[in-house]
Amino acid sequence: MKSDALSYAGFDETHLLEACTFCSKPLGHNSDIFMYRGNTPFCSQECRQEQIENDEARERRWKVSSKKSTEASKKSTTVQTGTLVASN
Ligand SMILES: [Zn+2]
16 A cells, blocks of 8 residues: 655645544644645544545546536537538
């Protein structure tokens, strides 16, 4: 498993590391913090796993709907071009 714990630099972490993103349990500087995507802190592997599963489910839905809207805009461009050609 890839380790992404606290190795990410470039984010202002002072306000990001206050509480677990999943269960809102306060995170102390001496307690274990499990990072996800560089800047999302969790109090435990279990909480992080729950969030990962939520994100993956959301991304699957997002990809499906974004593919649909791309096809819809392609279709309307074709219709517009056809109209232009016809009016010439
Ligand atoms: Zn938690």
